[in-house]
Amino acid sequence: MSKLSKWMLPGLLALFLIFGCKPIKNNYLWQNEIIYFLLIDRFHNGDPTNDRGNNPASHVTYDGTNPEALKTYQGGDLQGVIQRLDYLDSLGITAIWLSPFFDNSDSDFVGWWPYHGYHPVDFYSVDEHFGTIADLKELVNEAHRRGIKILFDMVFNQVAANHPWVTDPGKKDWFHRTSEGTFFPITDWFDQAQIERGALHGMPDLNTENPEVVDYLTQMSQFWIDQTGCDGFRLDAVKHVNPSFWDHFNRTIHQKYGNRFFVIGEIFWGEPERLTPYLDLDFNALFDIPGYYAIKNTFGQGGSIGDLSDFRKQADHDYNSYPMATLIDNHDVVRFNVGIQSHADAKQNLALNYLLTSPGIPVLYYGTEIGLPGGPLENPITGDPQDYVNRLMFPDSLNLRESRILEETSALIRLRKSSPALTKSPLFEIYKDWGVYAFLRGNIDEQLLVVLNNAATSETVSFAMKNDRYAFTGLGDEVWGSGGMIATGDSIWVTLQPFSAAVWSVDVAVVTANPWTDFTERYTGDYQVAIFKYAQSELSPDDLAIAGDFTNWKPKHFPTQVDGDTLKMQVPLRPGSYRYKLVLNNRDWISDPLARFQEADPYGGQNSVIEIP
Ligand SMILES: [Ca+2]
Ligand SMILES: [Ca+2]
Ligand SMILES: [Ca+2]
Numbered sequence: 001m002s003k004l005s006k007w008m009l010p011g012l013l014a015l016f017l018i019f020g021c022k023p024i025k026n027n028y029l030w031q032n033e034i035i036y037f038l039l040i041d042r043f044h045n046g047d048p049t050n051d052r053g054n055n056p057a058s059h060v061t062y063d064g065t066n067p068e069a070l071k072t073y074q075g076g077d078l079q080g081v082i083q084r085l086d087y088l089d090s091l092g093i094t095a096i097w098l099s100p101f102f103d104n105s106d107s108d109f110v111g112w113w114p115y116h117g118y119h120p121v122d123f124y125s126v127d128e129h130f131g132t133i134a135d136l137k138e139l140v141n142e143a144h145r146r147g148i149k150i151l152f153d154m155v156f157n158q159v160a161a162n163h164p165w166v167t168d169p170g171k172k173d174w175f176h177r178t179s180e181g182t183f184f185p186i187t188d189w190f191d192q193a194q195i196e197r198g199a200l201h202g203m204p205d206l207n208t209e210n211p212e213v214v215d216y217l218t219q220m221s222q223f224w225i226d227q228t229g230c231d232g233f234r235l236d237a238v239k240h241v242n243p244s245f246w247d248h249f250n251r252t253i254h255q256k257y258g259n260r261f262f263v264i265g266e267i268f269w270g271e272p273e274r275l276t277p278y279l280d281l282d283f284n285a286l287f288d289i290p291g292y293y294a295i296k297n298t299f300g301q302g303g304s305i306g307d308l309s310d311f312r313k314q315a316d317h318d319y320n321s322y323p324m325a326t327l328i329d330n331h332d333v334v335r336f337n338v339g340i341q342s343h344a345d346a347k348q349n350l351a352l353n354y355l356l357t358s359p360g361i362p363v364l365y366y367g368t369e370i371g372l373p374g375g376p377l378e379n380p381i382t383g384d385p386q387d388y389v390n391r392l393m394f395p396d397s398l399n400l401r402e403s404r405i406l407e408e409t410s411a412l413i414r415l416r417k418s419s420p421a422l423t424k425s426p427l428f429e430i431y432k433d434w435g436v437y438a439f440l441r442g443n444i445d446e447q448l449l450v451v452l453n454n455a456a457t458s459e460t461v462s463f464a465m466k467n468d469r470y471a472f473t474g475l476g477d478e479v480w481g482s483g484g485m486i487a488t489g490d491s492i493w494v495t496l497q498p499f500s501a502a503v504w505s506v507d508v509a510v511v512t513a514n515p516w517t518d519f520t521e522r523y524t525g526d527y528q529v530a531i532f533k534y535a536q537s538e539l540s541p542d543d544l545a546i547a548g549d550f551t552n553w554k555p556k557h558f559p560t561q562v563d564g565d566t567l568k569m570q571v572p573l574r575p576g577s578y579r580y581k582l583v584l585n586n587r588d589w590i591s592d593p594l595a596r597f598q599e600a601d602p603y604g605g606q607n608s609v610i611e612i613p
Pocket of ligand 1: 045046047048049050051075076077129
């Protein structure tokens, strides 16, 4: 590594002025946190006497061969979380989001038990499988003693099918019902009124326009804050509740407990623009679900760094500097490592490198830090839903692989916590191509150059020492990873091992407010060209595009030749298995008639599948 002389001292100041000029929305009080999300039932069994709760049928031990058992309680409880607090403290996380602890139904719902906590029957008590209010208070106190904050998961959209209110004549108006008094399903996922009032997964839908219901839920929430001293709420199913409810609820809570009381909303849409209606409702942060898809597609499903950057650009516009909680997986999706045929652990580690070196409030799903396995959301043979396979019990002891992944994840968390630049500053792009991403994070004290290599091959790239956007004035030590950096003439050369990241301390003068750089058309060594054929004489090459995991599901054009009545499109792809559709005339999304494999898409149609060996 060669060091440069600091020939432009104003660099730090310029960077600060550019990075610092952006207005910060809401409050950033939680930007230093790293949140760990755990399902109480699946983390640790601290008290075997409560495993069967009020109904012995609620618990079937999972032994590795009976996945259906994962539809029942597995024994985890609040005492278990308390016993594992030292583990979480050493992992380095600073806050825990607990799955809902409310007393759940004592019976199953069409074969599924409410171990996850989202089917409450009593909002004022703790489920008997999880423990007592005393356990909950002890957990908050013990966490606080270690400097760890606690978020409760609040369920306001629905209750269990056998909640006593459902049959209470006095509570008839507490639910959204048809004129016949029945609940109705959500059938049109583009009809917002239906999304807010329909029965999600068949559960009775609370009438959150009714002032009695609003008061009940608000007072109940205050009860739990007053009882336990918890630090915030994760608010479930936000898009299924009327925005005016959230506006009122969040402002009421913040008025009484201050803006530091953290309320984070879950709006499960994949498109950044669908989050914008929720930006002015006084949440402290929202989950970056669209960002989850971009991360998964780029680091796990063959997407280019260009796709990730395109997402960032769109989100930067749509989120308008709103604080976002970032993630690589959670309990509602497959674990990151599912469906990745090769280098799954290395790819997950790189995704975590990106998560912990980029802006946002990182949220880790329990087990991700040890590479806990999962499976498809639908059983590939029966087609039945099986989200529970991504919710295995956290193991009591770790094998060598799990220990290694844990050490890598802990080290990354230490890196983020040791560098305020990684938590507080925006991202400024220096270089991007199909597989390599270089960006700056910086503040007045510290400037860092982060470089990621998303290829299965060792890669060397070069970029200008100085151009019309920035000027490097000094290259310092490598503070993370084991890359190589050399400055020659007017260029900086960086070499990175496969699926790896490195961070260098640098001095840079940034001379533009535009954080986006031009895309460099450079393939990494692991790209191959796949040919997609489409026989349709009236289409011109411009009329054919492709969208898939590997384009973050944005239609993309590639070089296309006409051969008789067949169009031949050349698409660069890296080894892996990918889902895609052809897009005709910028309008019609169809499965590929020539694909060897097809599989169901989430909308009742079919995705084509291509395997690149
Ligand atoms: Ca237990
Ligand atoms: Ca119960
Ligand atoms: Ca609702």
